[in-house]
Amino acid sequence: MKYELDYIEKIAKILSDNELSEIILEDGEQAITVRKELHSVQPVVQPTEQASSHTPIQDKPAVVAKEESRTEQTKGKTITSPMVGAFYASPAPGAKPFVKVGDTVSAGQVVCIVEAMKLMNEIESEVSGKITQICVEDGQSVEYGQVLMYVE
Numbered sequence: 001m002k003y004e005l006d007y008i009e010k011i012a013k014i015l016s017d018n019e020l021s022e023i024i025l026e027d028g029e030q031a032i033t034v035r036k037e038l039h040s041v042q043p044v045v046q047p048t049e050q051a052s053s054h055t056p057i058q059d060k061p062a063v064v065a066k067e068e069s070r071t072e073q074t075k076g077k078t079i080t081s082p083m084v085g086a087f088y089a090s091p092a093p094g095a096k097p098f099v100k101v102g103d104t105v106s107a108g109q110v111v112c113i114v115e116a117m118k119l120m121n122e123i124e125s126e127v128s129g130k131i132t133q134i135c136v137e138d139g140q141s142v143e144y145g146q147v148l149m150y151v152e
Contacts, residue, residue, distance in 0.1 A: 008032070008034065011023055011025070011032075011034045012034055015034055015036055016036065019084070020036070020084060021035065021036055021083055021084050021143075021144035022034070022035045022036070022082075022083050022116075022144070023035075075132055075133055075150040075152070076129065076132050076150045076151050076152030077126075077127045077129070077150065077151050077152070078147045078148075078149075078150055078151075079111060079123065079125055079126070079127075079147070079148050079149045079150075079151060080145050080146060080147055080148060081114055081123070081142040081143065081144060081145065081146045081148055082114070082121075082123070082144070083114055083116045083121065083144055084116060084141075084142065084143055084144050085114040085115050085116035085117075085121070085141070085142060086114065086115045086116075086139060086140070086141055086142070087112060087113075087114055087136045087137075087138065087139070087140050087141075087142045087148060088112060088113040088114070088115060088120075088138060088139065089112055089134070089138045090138070091113065097138075098110055098111050098112055098113075099111045099112070099131050099134075099149075100131065100134070101131050101132065101133060101134060102130065102131065103130070103131050104128075104129070104130050104131075105125045105127075105128065105129065105130075105131060105151060106125070106128045107124075107125055107126060107127055107128050108124050108125065109124060109125050110122045110123065110124055111123055111124065111125050111131075111148075111149065112148060112149075114142060123148065125151060127151050128151075129151040129152050130151065130152050131149055131150070131151060132149075132150045132151065132152045133149060133150045134148070134149045135147050135148060135149060135150070136148055
């Protein structure tokens, strides 16, 4: 299958209109991936000259961001979601979870599933270590880049 530019532009519009982060199309040996990179934005509060003395200027977002950054460093390395979808801790409803807090995992080991557009995507650990925290509940929606679990 030859992908025409108009076809790719339509796929990109679907990606944008439906708040998706990635679409993968495969046909035999040919495949196309259309991906939208999401960037996290840190709120910055700057004082303006029009601010009155009665309007407090808050700089808490920056302080909170620094505290969260420190917390991430102490929890270990992260396993993040490569896509938007639904998080599943086990291969089937009622089945034993892939991992739980305290389990030791090795690089390449499946730790969960993220379902996106009715496709079950196995998520593998990129690092070896012990699971210190699982950050999402079974069946919960996750975003691209969201931390799923920490490995120490």
